[in-house]
Amino acid sequence: MSQAQEKRRPGRRPGTADTRGEILAAARRIFAEKGFDKATIRGIAREAAVDPALVHHYFDSKEGVFVAAMQLPVDPGKVIPAILSGPRDQIGRRLATLILTITSDAQAREPVMALMRTAMTNEQAVTMIREFITRAVLSRAADTLGVPPLRMEAAFAQMFGIVMMRYIVKLEPLASAEIDEVIDLVAPTVQRYIDGD
Amino acid sequence: MSQAQEKRRPGRRPGTADTRGEILAAARRIFAEKGFDKATIRGIAREAAVDPALVHHYFDSKEGVFVAAMQLPVDPGKVIPAILSGPRDQIGRRLATLILTITSDAQAREPVMALMRTAMTNEQAVTMIREFITRAVLSRAADTLGVPPLRMEAAFAQMFGIVMMRYIVKLEPLASAEIDEVIDLVAPTVQRYIDGD
Numbered sequence: 001m002s003q004a005q006e007k008r009r010p011g012r013r014p015g016t017a018d019t020r021g022e023i024l025a026a027a028r029r030i031f032a033e034k035g036f037d038k039a040t041i042r043g044i045a046r047e048a049a050v051d052p053a054l055v056h057h058y059f060d061s062k063e064g065v066f067v068a069a070m071q072l073p074v075d076p077g078k079v080i081p082a083i084l085s086g087p088r089d090q091i092g093r094r095l096a097t098l099i100l101t102i103t104s105d106a107q108a109r110e111p112v113m114a115l116m117r118t119a120m121t122n123e124q125a126v127t128m129i130r131e132f133i134t135r136a137v138l139s140r141a142a143d144t145l146g147v148p149p150l151r152m153e154a155a156f157a158q159m160f161g162i163v164m165m166r167y168i169v170k171l172e173p174l175a176s177a178e179i180d181e182v183i184d185l186v187a188p189t190v191q192r193y194i195d196g197d
Numbered sequence: 198m199s200q201a202q203e204k205r206r207p208g209r210r211p212g213t214a215d216t217r218g219e220i221l222a223a224a225r226r227i228f229a230e231k232g233f234d235k236a237t238i239r240g241i242a243r244e245a246a247v248d249p250a251l252v253h254h255y256f257d258s259k260e261g262v263f264v265a266a267m268q269l270p271v272d273p274g275k276v277i278p279a280i281l282s283g284p285r286d287q288i289g290r291r292l293a294t295l296i297l298t299i300t301s302d303a304q305a306r307e308p309v310m311a312l313m314r315t316a317m318t319n320e321q322a323v324t325m326i327r328e329f330i331t332r333a334v335l336s337r338a339a340d341t342l343g344v345p346p347l348r349m350e351a352a353f354a355q356m357f358g359i360v361m362m363r364y365i366v367k368l369e370p371l372a373s374a375e376i377d378e379v380i381d382l383v384a385p386t387v388q389r390y391i392d393g394d
Binding site for chain 1: 313314316317318323326327330331335346347348350351353354355356357358359361362365366367368369370371374378382383385386389
């Protein structure tokens with residue numbers, strides 16, 4: 001951390017208990033204002049009046065900052081490579097299992113739902129969410145698998161729709177179905193989009 | 198219209214220019230309060246201080262009142278039987294075409310989006326929306342086609358997810374794709390849920 005940065009806000013010490021929280025608050029402002037693509041670690045550090053190295057130290061990457069700032073239950077940068085690296089003919093099942101397992105936990109689900117609620121009602125937030133989904137999730141999967149982006153988006157739309165209908169609209173029997181039954185139902189759909197059938 | 202009903206609110210005449218609008222305002226209050234299933238034409242008429250026959254006259258059915266009150270672009274009670282009555286192996290395509298054609302018109306789409314926004318943020322509205330989707334759309338389709346309700350819900354979730362990602366989140370290339378390309382992409386998925394593959 002540079003002395004110059006520190007001097008901007010007198011009394012601030014690097015890495016105090018609330019430095020991490022202040023970086024995240026700054027990140028939420030920057031992401032909302034600039035979107036995900038145009039936000040930078042440097043810009044977030046400036047907003048929080050800390051050295052960019054400290055942001056890197058805490059969160060590793062811009063994606064890591066976003067995941068922490070939005071309290072997302074998983075970092076796509078970590079789980080997606082793991083999902084994609086297994087047998088290709090089981091990717092649909094692994095993706096469906098991951099998404100349905102994470103969202104089955106109410107505490108893990110809530111921040112994702114909060115983000116979707118915001119997206120529905122706030123045009124600025126939509127840009128940030130669209131760019132994050134595109135960069136961190138869909139482009140990564142489409143590139144790694146060699147699947148056309150439109151097909152990855154259809155697969156994503158299927159999983160998104162299932163989560164919304166299960167947990168927000170609470171359609172029955174979907175809302176009360178065992179998670180394995182839901183996985184069996186949608187995994188073949190996701191797999192077909194990946195296979196190009 | 199009975200004289201007794203008329204006497205409740207002196208000066209009100211049957212079928213004046215704003216009677217229809219007053220019935221719809223009353224319907225919105227009743228649907229929000231009681232949900233779709235427990236709302237009745239009689240209860241809506243009472244709330245609007247008109248004779249139930251007048252509500253029937255204007256809107257035909259409780260579903261018709263809901264469609265008008267929420268300004269929905271189509272009445273599922275009219276379009277679904279038409280969709281389901283054609284060749285069974287083309288139902289996926291007809292459903293996908295209907296939903297994507299209706300939602301491609303911004304004016305027709307807006308009330309549907311408004312309803313979904315409300316559902317995301319208002320627990321009371323969710324009940325009304327869930328009950329309407331279940332009675333007016335999904336149960337009708339599942340019963341007519343002999344498809345398990347869970348599969349109809351997965352098909353509905355696919356179409357819902359596509360509309361959300363195309364028009365709200367605006368994922369590219371999905372948002373800019375030609376409607377025919379999107380239909381080609383999702384119609385086989387909807388058809389497979391119906392066929393039980």
